[in-house]
Amino acid sequence: MRELAGPTIAGIPLIHEADGLVFLNPMLDREWNGGPARHPPLRIRHVERAPSRDGLVALVSAPPPQGTVCLDAAGELAIFADVVDRRGAPQLLRTVRRGHEYEIHYAHGEAADHWQGYWARTAFAYALTGRGLGVLAHAAGVRLPGGGVLLCPGASGVGKSTLAALLAEDLGPGAEVLSDDRVALVEESGVLRAYGTPWRSAAGQAAPGAGPLAAICFVRHGGPPALRPLPTEAATPKLLKALMLPFWSSSEMATLLERLDTIVRAAPAFEFSYAPRPGAGRWLADALAAERAA
């Protein structure tokens, strides 16, 4: 087994391991240097082995590459990704030790080159909930000049990256894009902190910074800039949609809902509609500051 140290994300050092036929791609380290480690490492083992469904109970299926989420005989998470490599062969994520060690089985070792980043993100998300630390959000996170982080959750295409880029452009060095696609939300001593991750959109930015969660903004395209407070009953389901939910485990889900309560109480939620033009980022930062002052 060869070993490659990955970045440290939200205090968790990633360590990739591989057998002889799997090439470990250091792409996660290339532009992203991680941050200080405070937690035990997360080991992700990439193995060339025919993925097997034996002993797995299917829970729910999603379109590729997510595949079928399953439970193994020990009641632990497994994901059978039906058709993902170039030869149409499946891949499998198995839990070795919940929150700490996962194994990826590739029918063809070379598929690991392309897919290991995806599996690292998936394993990291499940390690966060598996350890009860927090949750990975499909969201952009931008640290604003005051230090607080603005979280913009949403599916691909809603304009997370555009808004993150506008905020960075308009606010200059006082703002930092932690990621325009995936943000780790971790509760530390009762404070909800948003951490940057290396997982960003194709043209996006990412940084290993962090800050307390200050506000949540759901983005809508169109019209002059407008910021509308969202009541909890509207914000909660929107936020839930953007979180990697551990729906195979009652205990993990109960912990996650506790975190969600902290998130929703920690940060006011808004809907921000805007046309993507220079100045929209500045407008939003000023409007959020005015809301805070009020």
Place this chain on the structure above:
Amino acid sequence: MTRFARSPGVVQRRVAGEMVLVAVAPPGGGAGDFFVLNETAAAIWEHLDRPRSEGEVARYLIEKFEIDEAEAVSDVRTFLEDMRRHAVITDHGQ
């Protein structure tokens, strides 16, 4: 008279005052479905702390919200149908 009960595979919690339900596997195949309940639905869910009939739940709503019987029965029926479809509520026999 059919009685209804909460499915065991549902995790519930009040999140900033709102009742959130998440279907957790197993059973039912609805793993990952989640629901943020309005005030009426949350009252129905909370009253199903043990198996109850549609009529029992409707009477509870009439008392709690001072609404008329037709409205209460309609609310309960809609909620039960919806939640049974998602395997969040199950039939509990006679």
